[in-house]
Amino acid sequence: MSSTGTGIQPPPPVIEAARSPVTAFAFAGRTKVLPILELALLIAASIAPLVLRDYITVYATRVLILCLFALSFDLVWGYAGILSLGQSLFFGMAGYGVALLSRDFGVGSIFAVLPAGTLIGFVAALLLAGFLLLGRHPSSVVFVSLGTMTGAYAADRLARGSHYLGGQNGIPSIQPMTIGSHELSEGPGFYYLVLTILVLIYLLSRFLLRSQFGLALAGLRENEQRIAFFGYKVQHLKAIIFAISGAIAGTAGSLYAFHEGFVWTNMLGVVMSTQVVLYVLFGGSGTLIGAVIGTAIVEGLSFWLSDNYRDIWPIILGVLLLLVILFRPLGLISLVLGERERVGHFGPSLKEKRNAAP
Amino acid sequence: MDTLVIAMFEILSFGAIVVLVVLGLGIIASMMGIFNFAQGEFVLLGAYVTYLVHSVGLPVPLGMLAAPVVVGSLGFVVEKLVVRRFYAAPIVAMLGTYALGLIIREAVRGLTGGLYLSVPEPISGSITIGSLHFAAWRGVIVIITLLVMAASHALLAYTSFGLRVRASLENPSLARASGISTGMIYSVTFAFGAALAGLAGALIVPVFSLFADLGIRFLIQGFVAVMVGGVGSFAGPVAGASVIGTFSAWLPWLMSPVIADVLVFVLAIIFIKFRPQGLISGRGVNR
Numbered sequence A: 001m002s003s004t005g006t007g008i009q010p011p012p013p014v015i016e017a018a019r020s021p022v023t024a025f026a027f028a029g030r031t032k033v034l035p036i037l038e039l040a041l042l043i044a045a046s047i048a049p050l051v052l053r054d055y056i057t058v059y060a061t062r063v064l065i066l067c068l069f070a071l072s073f074d075l076v077w078g079y080a081g082i083l084s085l086g087q088s089l090f091f092g093m094a095g096y097g098v099a100l101l102s103r104d105f106g107v108g109s110i111f112a113v114l115p116a117g118t119l120i121g122f123v124a125a126l127l128l129a130g131f132l133l134l135g136r137h138p139s140s141v142v143f144v145s146l147g148t149m150t151g152a153y154a155a156d157r158l159a160r161g162s163h164y165l166g167g168q169n170g171i172p173s174i175q176p177m178t179i180g181s182h183e184l185s186e187g188p189g190f191y192y193l194v195l196t197i198l199v200l201i202y203l204l205s206r207f208l209l210r211s212q213f214g215l216a217l218a219g220l221r222e223n224e225q226r227i228a229f230f231g232y233k234v235q236h237l238k239a240i241i242f243a244i245s246g247a248i249a250g251t252a253g254s255l256y257a258f259h260e261g262f263v264w265t266n267m268l269g270v271v272m273s274t275q276v277v278l279y280v281l282f283g284g285s286g287t288l289i290g291a292v293i294g295t296a297i298v299e300g301l302s303f304w305l306s307d308n309y310r311d312i313w314p315i316i317l318g319v320l321l322l323l324v325i326l327f328r329p330l331g332l333i334s335l336v337l338g339e340r341e342r343v344g345h346f347g348p349s350l351k352e353k354r355n356a357a358p
Numbered sequence B: 001m002d003t004l005v006i007a008m009f010e011i012l013s014f015g016a017i018v019v020l021v022v023l024g025l026g027i028i029a030s031m032m033g034i035f036n037f038a039q040g041e042f043v044l045l046g047a048y049v050t051y052l053v054h055s056v057g058l059p060v061p062l063g064m065l066a067a068p069v070v071v072g073s074l075g076f077v078v079e080k081l082v083v084r085r086f087y088a089a090p091i092v093a094m095l096g097t098y099a100l101g102l103i104i105r106e107a108v109r110g111l112t113g114g115l116y117l118s119v120p121e122p123i124s125g126s127i128t129i130g131s132l133h134f135a136a137w138r139g140v141i142v143i144i145t146l147l148v149m150a151a152s153h154a155l156l157a158y159t160s161f162g163l164r165v166r167a168s169l170e171n172p173s174l175a176r177a178s179g180i181s182t183g184m185i186y187s188v189t190f191a192f193g194a195a196l197a198g199l200a201g202a203l204i205v206p207v208f209s210l211f212a213d214l215g216i217r218f219l220i221q222g223f224v225a226v227m228v229g230g231v232g233s234f235a236g237p238v239a240g241a242s243v244i245g246t247f248s249a250w251l252p253w254l255m256s257p258v259i260a261d262v263l264v265f266v267l268a269i270i271f272i273k274f275r276p277q278g279l280i281s282g283r284g285v286n287r
Helices: A021-028 A033-051 A054-080 A089-106 A111-130 A143-161 A188-208 A213-221 A226-227 A234-260 A272-285 A288-308 A313-325 A337-341 A350-356 B002-032 B039-057 B061-080 B090-112 B137-158 B160-170 B172-177 B182-208 B214-231 B233-255 B256-275
Strands: A175-177 A182-184 B125-128 B132-135
Touching: A021 B182, A033 A054, A033 A188, A033 A226, A033 A288, A054 A089, A054 A213, A054 A272, A054 A288, A089 A111, A089 A143, A089 A234, A089 A272, A111 A143, A111 A175, A111 A234, A111 B002, A143 A272, A143 A350, A143 B090, A143 B214, A143 B256, A182 A188, A188 A213, A213 A226, A213 A234, A213 B002, A226 A234, A226 A350, A226 B137, A234 B137, A272 A288, A272 B090, A288 A313, A313 B090, A350 B125, A350 B137, A350 B233, B002 B132, B002 B137, B002 B160, B002 B233, B039 B061, B039 B090, B039 B182, B039 B214, B125 B137, B132 B137, B137 B160, B137 B182, B160 B172, B160 B182, B172 B182, B182 B214, B214 B233, B214 B256
Parallel strands: none
Antiparallel strands: A175 A182, B125 B132
16 A cells, blocks of 8 residues: 555545446345444434433433534535544534523524524634635545634634633523523423434435535545546535534534533534544444434443543543444444445436446 | 744744654655554653663663664564555555554553543753753754754655655556565655654653643644645645644744644635645656
8 A cells, every 4th residue: 555655645535435337236135224224323322212211321321413514524524524523613603692692682492503504604614614715726535624624623712712702711600591481401391402403414414415516516525537538516515514514503503502511612612523523433334323323422432431431431541432433444333334325326216327437 | 022032942942843753744645645644642652662671660761762763663564564555545555554643642642541641851940042041952952853854855856765654656667667665665764754753752751741642632733734845745734734833833922722723724724625736746866
């Protein structure tokens, strides 16, 4: 492998589609794993609060919110090949935004704060994408990752230094979220609310990615130059998916703020955005369910291990991550999911698509 | 006038620290095309080794000599075991080295117990010139940085090892056909970059004291500096580091440190946006 270790090359596809007809044929005949997996997880998630103790349900709610956050990163990295190391910027900004709404204006209605958080994430991501991705020269992956990381770092620093935003301590004791006159506190109610939102956004993303737009994105990830050659405006596609993912991160951030009852600078900073990279890589980028599974496993393990092995848990996490990157670059999901099914197919039939491909 | 000279010295010495940290990062990025996210943690490890040597009662300079050796050896092993697999996919390399950095950082955090530990300056006190006082250790850092810079450049530009490194950079297959073991060259180059980071960590630990997030502080700064300077050449990262170091040290004199810190990075990113090739767009090592 060392023969190619020079200079800067165009980013090779991290995720290789199964190209050989033989593999494709082998998978075409099998039962589909993905829908079964999704359904099983949904059922498990639906009955979880009934069997879990209350404090674990609260923890599980947090995990679901983080799943939503992980989805947003998976959309940009797993599907469009944009390495956003500052995804927490949108998560945290939305969190701070709704916290301010609640603190300064007393707004806590779910119909106000969720759209507000989503909008904050969307606008912030759109602006950042407009700067980082659009322009005369196409931006390199390294530049975009550096730019997003700097964004998160800068936001973290500024929030820490700002009295208005509560400095180091963040904004504590946010009022509970309300639906009409009903106050939503931690527990099964909040859990099912988050689960519903997660499922809705999951389905929307799934629909989006299996559409014409998703097809163009998949092409973008596999071979950017070819897609540009076909006449797609590559940078626009990237900016759109980046903004969408920002909106999802914003939704997650506003939910998180109200669930935890406070926001603090870590939500904005590099710590949070590297955590989400970890979730997605662990579970498997390029599949929506991989992001969810990765988050659940990492958070589950940390819940279980951090009690007994608080000090060495982060080290274990690092080692596990390294092993996954080295030996399972497609994440844990690749253990059960075949190549063909992971990439998915678009349009009427596989055969047609392959004939149409150059 | 006196404050101006003192300010200039402060800026110079901080610039030297940034150059020292960035040099290893720049060599690995330019010569191998790998953006090493564990570089900040190599700095941290260098600092930790120095602290360790100091805490068992041995003199601090000994620790500073040991740090590059220890970190360099670790870099060699890490390259053989991990980084080697990533040359075909530089982006995955960023993530892989990030995981590596996480392991080192958390290990050090566990070992230090999350405390801020201080290491005394081996040369303390100040140098007095006329009515001006300069912190002696910062002066030493400036001098060592200049020496290391010159030595690294000489190594890459004038020795046969440097020739091999450059050959492997420009045309790996031809280099291999000419009997150069490119695999070995990559290992040694990576180890060299790591050793420089280790040295940087050892030298700056008396100034910044030792804490687990010491590396992160320099990581973003280092990457921004490499991009501003331009990847691919020896002079690029050094120039970038000088610029970033100067601004980072100078702007806090004009405005609040928080704003200055953020402003440097934002300005740098805007600069890279409009000049992606960086300050110096050449390739290789100029002689």
